[in-house]
Amino acid sequence: MINITNLSFNYKNNLPIFKNVSFSMKNGIYGLLGENGVGKTTLLHIISGLRFPKNGNCRVFNYESAQRTPAMLSQLYFLPDEFHTPSMSIGSYAKYNAVFYPHFSKEQFNSYLNEFQVDGDKNMMEMSFGQRKKAMIAFALALNTPIVLLDEPTNGLDIPSKAQFRSILSSLFTEDKCVIISTHQVRDLENLIDPIIILDQNQVLINNTVEEITQKLYFSRTPSKPQDALYTEQILQGYSSVQINEIQQESTLNIEVLFNAAISNKAKMRELFNA
Amino acid sequence: MDFKSNKPIYLQIVDFCFQKILLKEWQEDDRIPSVRELGSLLQVNPNTAMRAFEYMQAADIIYLKRGTGYYVQKGAIKQVLRLQKDEFFENVLPETFESMKLLDISIDEVIKRYKKYKN
Numbered sequence: 001m002i003n004i005t006n007l008s009f010n011y012k013n014n015l016p017i018f019k020n021v022s023f024s025m026k027n028g029i030y031g032l033l034g035e036n037g038v039g040k041t042t043l044l045h046i047i048s049g050l051r052f053p054k055n056g057n058c059r060v061f062n063y064e065s066a067q068r069t070p071a072m073l074s075q076l077y078f079l080p081d082e083f084h085t086p087s088m089s090i091g092s093y094a095k096y097n098a099v100f101y102p103h104f105s106k107e108q109f110n111s112y113l114n115e116f117q118v119d120g121d122k123n124m125m126e127m128s129f130g131q132r133k134k135a136m137i138a139f140a141l142a143l144n145t146p147i148v149l150l151d152e153p154t155n156g157l158d159i160p161s162k163a164q165f166r167s168i169l170s171s172l173f174t175e176d177k178c179v180i181i182s183t184h185q186v187r188d189l190e191n192l193i194d195p196i197i198i199l200d201q202n203q204v205l206i207n208n209t210v211e212e213i214t215q216k217l218y219f220s221r222t223p224s225k226p227q228d229a230l231y232t233e234q235i236l237q238g239y240s241s242v243q244i245n246e247i248q249q250e251s252t253l254n255i256e257v258l259f260n261a262a263i264s265n266k267a268k269m270r271e272l273f274n275a
Numbered sequence: 276m277d278f279k280s281n282k283p284i285y286l287q288i289v290d291f292c293f294q295k296i297l298l299k300e301w302q303e304d305d306r307i308p309s310v311r312e313l314g315s316l317l318q319v320n321p322n323t324a325m326r327a328f329e330y331m332q333a334a335d336i337i338y339l340k341r342g343t344g345y346y347v348q349k350g351a352i353k354q355v356l357r358l359q360k361d362e363f364f365e366n367v368l369p370e371t372f373e374s375m376k377l378l379d380i381s382i383d384e385v386i387k388r389y390k391k392y393k394n
Contacts, residue, residue: 029320166318171311173321191284191319210320214283221281223377250283 001026001147001178002047006056009042017042019202020056027175028209031193032182033259038199040182041081044149047180048078060147074101079140081152083132090135091120094142101143108172109142115164130156137165141172148179154188162188186255196255198262198269205262205269210253216272217261218245219254230268231261244272284319288327291317293355296336296347305347307337334358 002025009018017039034040045051046058049068058065063072086093090113098104113120116134124132133156140148154162170192173179183189196213198206206213220226223238232241240254242261262269282290292313295301308316314324328345331337335354337345348354375385 028322163318167315170318170321170324171315191323194320194322210323250286252281252283 001061003059004046004056005059007046007053007058008055009039009046009051009053016202021202021204022056023197023204023207025178025180025197025207027178028195029169029173029193030178030180031186031189031196031255032180032199033184033186033196033255034199035263036184038201040199041151043199044078044151044180044182047147048076048149049073050078070100075145076147076149077101077140077143077145078149079136079151079153081155083136085124085132085136087123087125089121089123090118090139093124093135094139097139098143101145103144105142105144108144109138112138112142112168115168116161130158130161133157134161141168144172146177148177150179150181152183152185153181154183154185166192186259190255193255196253196258198259200263200266203270205266206258206273208273212273213258214245214251214253215248216245217258218243218249219251219257230265231257233257233260285323285326285330288313288317288319288324289330292327292331292336293359296351296355301347303347303349303351306343307345307347309344 004024005022007018007021008016010016032040032043042051046053047060047065049065049072052066060072060076063069065072094104094106094109098109110120113135116138118127118131118135118138120135124135127135133153137150137153140150154165157165166189169179181189181193183193186193194210195208196206196210197204217230219240219242221235221237221240225232225239226241226243229239229241229243232239240257242257245251292301292307295307301307307313310321310324310328313327314321317324328337332339332345335348336351338348339345374380375382
């Protein structure tokens with residue numbers, strides 16, 4: 001659904017964010033991970049046509065995203081981490097903006113607002129950040145665009161709202177959708193995001209499904225430190241480790257450990273996943 | 276939902292369903308929640324929920340009626356008990372043995388405690 005080829009991008013000439021990067025995204029609830037400043041938000045901007053590649057291209061359903069054609073824009077919605085909301089209710093906001101999106105569902109919109117306990121008639125300027133965020137998430141998800149880009153959606157959400165968010169996302173996901181969630185709050189979204197993308201300086205380290213990752217890597221928690229682990233960290237119960245999955249054992253992906261393992265063994269990860 | 280860390284999530288979902296069957300919340304020939312409903316309830320990726328359903332279907336615990344959904348197979352309880360017994364011997368017991376080794380507990384000592392527990 002999204003094809004990125006030979007993409008290069010930089011804000012300052014000597015500081016490339018992406019350097020000749022190629023990868024594609026199909027259907028799935030993608031988790032976009034990476035250290036601060038590595039270019040997660042920039043990537044979402046490029047996909048949604050808010051920033052232009054310096055070199056190479058980004059195609060969304062075969063439309064060049066930089067051309068911002070209405071045909072492409074009607075199939076994609078980007079919800080930034082922080083946003084400015086006009087002085088109106090989310091209900092009116094939806095009335096004026098949903099017209100650009102052919103699959104918007106008023107019923108879904110109302111049911112999400114209801115679940116999040118957001119008043120659809122209250123002026124958003126009088127709402128807290130978390131309430132505003134929930135209002136906009138309800139709007140974004142009710143648009144039913146095949147591509148949804150969410151930048152740190154769980155930031156500012158209270159404890160029950162995070163669970164509701166996961167629940168809604170799981171229930172509305174279909175095979176023809178590509179949801180990309182950029183986040184640092186991996187624990188908020190563990191078990192939900194699949195595939196996983198890990199961005200590194202100028203590069204994509206991992207862009208694989210959870211199944212592919214656990215086929216190649218074995219995650220364990222053991223009282224004693226395993227030998228030849230790729231990465232180990234001390235935890236209360238002993239050691240949490242990542243090993244090469246040589247004997248094809250099933251294990252549960254631990255995203256935090258995967259992330260730490262990936263950024264401390266970049267060369268090995270590239271060898272494992274880009275072969 | 277609180278998942279354990281060492282067991283694949285889809286198998287933990289299978290355990291969740293097994294419990295519903297053993298507790299008779301889901302009875303033979305009852306329709307069980309859909310993949311989507313269960314995924315949403317447990318807040319997991321729908322593909323993970325799907326994998327749990329495929330596993331249970333292959334293990335003869337549930338069956339698919341086209342167009343209507345998944346149902347609990349006849350004799351599912353017996354099958355669940357058999358699978359969980361296998362798991363006990365394959366996974367739970369070895370862990371106990373491991374702890375026994377670490378703590379230097381003899382099998383005689385365990386037998387003694389077991390007899391006391393039975394009475």
